[in-house]
Structures are given as C-alpha cells and as structure tokens.
Amino acid sequence: MQCAVTDAIGHPETAHTCCGITVQYSRAWLRLRLPSGRVLYYAAPRVDEHGALSYMGTHPVTRKWTRITTYGGKLVENITQAVSRDVLAACMPAIEAAGYSIVLTVHDEIITEADDNAAFNAAHLAALMATPPPWAQGLPLAAEGFQTHRYRKQ
Structure with missing residues (x-):
C-alpha cells in the first residue's frame, strides 16, 4: 500500500490499484x-x-490541525477497519427486513431487539451477519452471538 500511495502522490490524477483498493x-x-x-x-x-x-x-491528543506521519501498515489498518464497517453496514438492511430491530452497533457488534420466540435467535442473526455483500463475494465471514435480556459483553 505504501508504494501505491507514494506512486499516486508522485503522479497526480493517475489511479493506482493495490489489493482491490484504488488509490x-x-x-x-x-x-x-x-x-x-x-x-x-x-x-x-x-x-x-x-x-x-x-x-x-x-492530532489525537491536542485536537489541533497538524501534519500526521503514517506508513503503509497504518493505512492498511485504516482500510481494514473501514471495510469491516462497510460489511457490517451492508448486512443491516437484511437484519431489519428479517424482523430484528437494531438498537445499537459497537465496532463489529450489532445489538438487536426482537420478539422472544424461536423465530428470532442468535444463530439466525449470525447467519445474516455472515452473508457477504455483493462487492465482497468470497470474503470469509463468520459471526457468533448470544441472547440476553440485558446488554453485556460476551
């Protein structure tokens, strides 16, 4: 990623591709x-x-506008977190369409409310979350969860 970014900065207006990311x-x-x-x-x-x-x-501490140094690995971390968010956001319409009411998302978690019956369960919700969006076919996804009456971390 560092090479693609360096090349892009050195050649303005030219698109460079690295691992499916256009720079x-x-x-x-x-x-x-x-x-x-x-x-x-x-x-x-x-x-x-x-x-x-x-x-x-x-700047994360001073909150002042400043020059921030970075490197390829940090950019890849930002990309990974952003793609993870996009995958999570992409599954949310299907979750709501299945009757779950999304009340909160926290990083890679979705907290829902649903009727207390067999139709709504953690395995079904996990299957919906593990369905890749069209732009991420082939991406290995897995999800797990639990049912509870109060919010808690697993």
Whole structure:
C-alpha cells in the first residue's frame, strides 16, 4: 500500500490499484476507494525526501490541525477497519427486513431487539451477519452471538 500511495502522490490524477483498493491523488486529497465504493480521504498528503508519508489531520491528543506521519501498515489498518464497517453496514438492511430491530452497533457488534420466540435467535442473526455483500463475494465471514435480556459483553 505504501508504494501505491507514494506512486499516486508522485503522479497526480493517475489511479493506482493495490489489493482491490484504488488509490488516487488529486486536488490536494489522497483518495482510497474501498471495494464497497466508499472513499477514505487524506488531506494534503506528502512524501518527504526519506520516503516517509504524512497528511494533515487532527492530532489525537491536542485536537489541533497538524501534519500526521503514517506508513503503509497504518493505512492498511485504516482500510481494514473501514471495510469491516462497510460489511457490517451492508448486512443491516437484511437484519431489519428479517424482523430484528437494531438498537445499537459497537465496532463489529450489532445489538438487536426482537420478539422472544424461536423465530428470532442468535444463530439466525449470525447467519445474516455472515452473508457477504455483493462487492465482497468470497470474503470469509463468520459471526457468533448470544441472547440476553440485558446488554453485556460476551
């Protein structure tokens, strides 16, 4: 990913592809197009004379707008988290259509309410969550869950 980003910054307006992610630098923005079609944006990206990557963003501690250094592995982590969110969001309409009421999502969890009967159970909900969206066919997904009357971590 680091090479694709470095190449994109060095060749503005040219799309580069790495592992299914389209990388493009244009008009002061680095764009990473995910398999879902959603785009991650990085402002004012730069490659310094040593090949180090950086972009402008909000510092996590000071909350000030500043230059943030990054590297290929960190970008891959951001991509992985974003794709995980997209997979979770993609299964939500089917979950609601099956009669589950989504009341909360937390990272990779979906918390639902449903009637207390055999038609609504953790195995059925897990199967809905483990169904890959059309843009992620072949992605190995698994889900598990439990039923409870109060929210808790497993």
